[in-house]
Amino acid sequence: MFDLQLPFFRPLWLRLAVVAVCLGWAGMEMVSGSPGWAILFAAAGLWAAYQFFVAWDPKLDDERKHDA
DSSP states (O other), X not given: OOOOOOGGGOSHHHHHHHHHHHHHXXXXXXXXXXXXXXXXXXXXXXXXXXXXXXXXOHHHHHHHHHHO
C-alpha cells in the first residue's frame, strides 16, 4: 500500500497522532451515518497502527540516513 517507514514519522507523538486522527475520523463518520467512509478511515487507521507499532523498524531509518 503506502510506505510509512519514513524518517518523518520517527517521533512517537506523530505516529500516535496519525493513528488517533484516522480512527477518530472513522468514529465521526460512523456517528454521522456514513459507514462506507467509516470503514475506509478505520482501515487507514489500522494500517497506520500496524506500520507504526508492529512493523516499525528504527534501524531502517538509520540505514537510509547512511545511504544518502
